[in-house]
Amino acid sequence: MSSFKRLVASLGIWALFAMPALADEGLESRGGFVDFIVAVINGFGNFVFSKINLFGVHIEWIVAFLALPMILLTVYFKFINLTSFKRALNIVRGRYNDDTAPGEVTQFQALSTALSGTVGLGNIAGVAVAISIGGPGATFWMILIGFCAMSLKFAECTLGVKYRIIHPDGTVSGGPMYYLEQGLKNKGMGKLGKILAWSYAIIAIPTMAQIAQVNQSYEAVAAVTGFDSDFSKWSFGLVVTFLTVIVIFGGLKSIAKVTARLVPAMAAIYIGAALVIILGHFSHIPDAFITIFSNAFTSDAGMGGVVGSLVIAMQRAVYSTEAGIGSATIAHSAAKTHEPVSEGMVALMEPFIDTVIVCTMTALVIVITGTYTASEGATGISMTAAAFGSVISWFPWVLALAAFLFAYSTIISWSYYSSRSWEFLFGGSKxxxxxxxxxxxxxxxxxxxxxxxxxxLVMDSLFFMLAVPNIIGIYIMAPEIKRDLKSYLSRLKSGEIKMVK
Known part of the structure; x- marks a missing residue:
């Protein structure tokens, strides 16, 4: 099939989701292009978040589908999220570096690139969205989900490195498209592998529209500047676009160089401010955790009680950690290493940093300051800004800058992720x-x-659906991952793999 036919087929599939919503007479018009985007969002979202009856409780089928492998793989890999955490730190620190290994970036840079796609507005705005809808108890479920997500992230990133393609010029192509196709082919399931790989790539194409990042960073900037008009919205979009063009035309090394500097700096500023507030209210920390824990198991948890709180926590945690959707495997595939399992261990640190640490700190700030009850109508980043602003009056300006830079780093990381899907579908010619x-x-x-x-709605829909073909493949290849893990640990123990520093 030619690239043109593939493009037409992909657009046709996505147009089908727009038809029901376009027929809705109540759709507010904001221009043809925007109306079409909104129509696709609504049509696809209605499908993805349709509910099933599970033990007498109505829950989105996709939430149950994603929660199960996180729990099963944590047990199957014997709690690798705990047992290999220290080892993962040593790998990131370069204790097992091999300068002769193939790849484009160091394992630390691969982690930084992947983290730039996860640590960001999901931590700043997503937590506030979860609390505003699911109550403070949603934080507890996000932490628990983040903990289990570490095992799922390990599995997919191990496969990402194992089945990556090293081109003659040293560049790397990797990700779910490649390990689904080749990994299942090696198991005699070539047709299934092609179906899953192509399904993943087609669903991944619309993730090019990183509208959530642009939207929430604009909201933060508009809140502190007071500029909020159609002109300012279009202008902001154009500025972000221009800055993105500068970086992504430089390729992965340019992206990795930017994210390796941006992410640690902005994370330090954000976490530092959160610590000032949390430690400044040290005596309130126990009460905050009690509120979070008790609210997670009460009918007052929000949005349908305990189940509702769990559902919204799953939605926000998946968007925050990206575990199971396979995107981070594309960045980790480019790491310089001979050992796929070692990069899988590096990857399991992502959900811990992103959700267990950063999201928890955001939640504590919101709960300790009481913003979740005091800021009527505030959702997303506006609630987080109000929480920080209630203690540090000038911090919303810093938060606006942090939000912009976090969004920017996420956008350029996702430009690389999306480019690999595009290359898989339409070829990698210049x-x-x-x-x-x-x-x-x-x-x-x-x-x-x-x-x-x-x-x-659009980001949740796309992210959740990306997980379907990815997780099916991971289930099938889980025994293979376990054998590779056992071999790697055995060679570490015997001294065959040695520390270099």
């Missing part, structure tokens, strides 16, 4: 990749024009 970069940047522009509900 012309093809230039078209991709132009399309990617154009889809950023209308981000500020959508509502918070719309941007999170």
């Amino acid at each position: 012309r093809s990749m230039t078209i991709f970069k132009v399309v990617f940047c154009l889809f950023l522009i209308p981000g500020p024009l959508l509502t918070v509900g719309e941007v999170y």
Whole structure:
């Protein structure tokens, strides 16, 4: 099938989701292009979040589908999220570096690139969304989900490195498309592998529209500047697009160089401010944890009680950690290493840093300051800004800058993720990749024009659906991962793999 036919087929599939919503006479018009995007969001979201009756409780089928492998793999790999955590730290510190290993970036840079796609607005705005809908108890479920997500992240990133393709020029192509196709082919399931790989790539194409990042960073900037008009929205979208163009045309090494500097700096500023507030209210910390824990198991948990709180926590945690959706495997595939399992161990640190630490700190700030009850109507990043601003009056300005830079780093990381899906579908010629970069940047522009509900609906829908083909493949290849893990640990123990520093 030619690249053109593949493109037409992909657009046709996504147009099908828009038809029901476009027929809705109540759809508010914001221009043809924006209306079409909103129509696709609504149509696809209605499908993804349809509910099933599970033991007498109505729950989104996709939430149950994602929760199960996180728990099963944690047990199956004998709690690798705990037993290999120290080892993962040593790998990131370069204690097992091999300068002769294939790859494009160091294991630390691979982790930084992946973290730049996860640590960001999901931690700043996503936690506030979870609390505003599911109550403070949603934080408890996010922490628990983040803990179990570490095992799932380990599994997919191990496969990402194992089945990556090293090109003659040293560049790397990797990700779910490759390990689903090749990994299942090696098991005699070639047809199933192709179906899953192509399904993943087609679903991944719309993730080029990183509208949630542009939208929420605009909201933060608008809140402190007071500028909020159609003109300012379009202008903001154009500025973000221009800054994105500068970086993504430089390739992965350019992206890794930027994210390796941006992410630690902005994370330090954000975490530092959170610690000032948390430690400044040290005596309130026990009460905050009691509120979070007790609310997680009461009928007052929000949005349908305990189950509702769990559901919204799962939605926000998946968006925050990206565990199970396979995106981070694309970044980790480029790491310089001979050992796929070692990079899987590096990857399991992501959910811990992203959800267990950063999201918990955001939640504590919101609960300790009482913002979740005091800020009527505040959702997303506006609630987080109100929480920080209630203690540090000038911090919303810093938060606006942090939100912008976090969003920016996430956008450029996802430009790389999306480019690998595009390459898989349409080829990696210079012309093809230039078209991709132009399309990617154009889809950023209308981000500020959508509502918070719309941007999170589209991102949740896409992220959850990406997990379907990915997790099916991981289930099938789990015994293979376990054998590789056993071999790696055995060689470490015997001294065959040695520390270099």
